[in-house]
Amino acid sequence: MSGGRLAREGALLAWFGARQRDLPWRRTRDPWSILVAELMLQQTQVARVLPRYEAFLAQWPTATACAAAPVGDIVTAWAGLGYNRRAVNLHRCARAVVADHDGALPVTLDGLLALPGIGPYTARAVLAFAHESDQVGVLDTNAARVLARWEGRSLKPKEAQAAADGAVPAGQGWAWNQAMLDLGATICRPRRPGRSGGPRCDDCPAMPWCTWAVDGRPEPDPAVGSAGVSGGQSVFEGSDRQGRGRLVDALRIAPVEPAHLAAAMGWPDDPARAERVARTLVADGLAVADADRTLRLPG
Structure with a gap:
């Protein structure tokens, strides 16, 4: 060398x-806690994650607890973090961990990558920060x-x-990647x-x-x-992403009837756009439609 x-x-x-910061996810080596932190931190500032991370783990401290909860509850707890599809991915991952791994996250890269919603970054982060592996760069x-x-x-x-x-460096997987x-x-x-x-x-x-x-x-x-x-x-203001977020926020409060859909998404004069974007939430598992097309969070 x-x-x-x-x-x-x-x-x-x-x-x-x-100069390292004292962050709660740096004080644990629990794989589930690390996974929750990494998904929350994707494209979200640390200051926004801090209050929700510990509250989330207090309610769902294990993959088994998360898997047993309705996905709508996980989406509700994700309020303020943005990119709500991550909440659905975390829930899907938890269910796969329970079904296929007895509630414990895999300890290999291939095993982690096989989980729904887990990509190369997140899989390596779990290995480096939970298991202190020096074989993976995050x-x-x-x-x-x-x-x-x-x-x-x-x-x-x-x-x-x-x-x-x-x-x-050998033996420095956790510190080096951080x-x-x-x-x-x-x-x-x-x-x-x-x-x-x-x-x-x-x-x-x-x-x-x-x-x-x-x-x-x-x-x-x-x-x-x-x-x-x-x-x-991309620009957020006026985007489909903004409308999606507004609709999920509305669904956290109550179901949204078809007549109120466009207003809830901030496009009262464009119901066709609202319908189109709302369908993407249903496709992503963030909402379900009743027989009368009323939208609600999934159970």
Whole structure:
């Protein structure tokens, strides 16, 4: 192993050890608790997750408890987190864990990936953060941005995952992966032309080993378009996604009759759009339609 890699590992782990946040999901190695946290944190800020994470686990502390609950109750508890389909995915996953694994999450990558609603990121996060595996790199948009800049080039999907897996130091799976996520979220941030923020290279513990930084941060930024790096979310205001969210919020209170559907979704003058988007909620398992087309949360 090169001295440069050893120095980078030491610098990043020391940085993380000195500044890591005290978050509840970092104080547990319970696989179910880790899974709940990871699904809640996808595309949702930590501040919004904190109050709901512990409340959720207080009510459903195990996959078995979650599986026994109506999916509508899980969707109701998801209020404020957005991307409500994740609640349905978590419930489906819990039921599969109970049916196929006696209530305990699998301990292999293939076993986790076979569960409904569990993708490559979440499966590796469970292995790294619950089992402290040093065989998997947790590759979210933040870690992927760090790796592309370290390499100084855009990475293809298999390259990015291989780089993430290969970067984990022996015996440091938990700390290393947490450090990579934090580094990308707080220091190795995306460039924002005309806006504040952007990468804070002078504060980066790994800057001496970052090809892009050492080369003077030339354009194009290698992170742009690299595998795993988000290209930014689409506009939310006025989107179908906003209408979906409004309808789920309304359903958390009471069933919605057909005559009130368009108003509940914020499109009182466009009932055809409301009907079309509402059908996607039914298809995703977030709502069910009665015989008279009244929508309600699933039981």
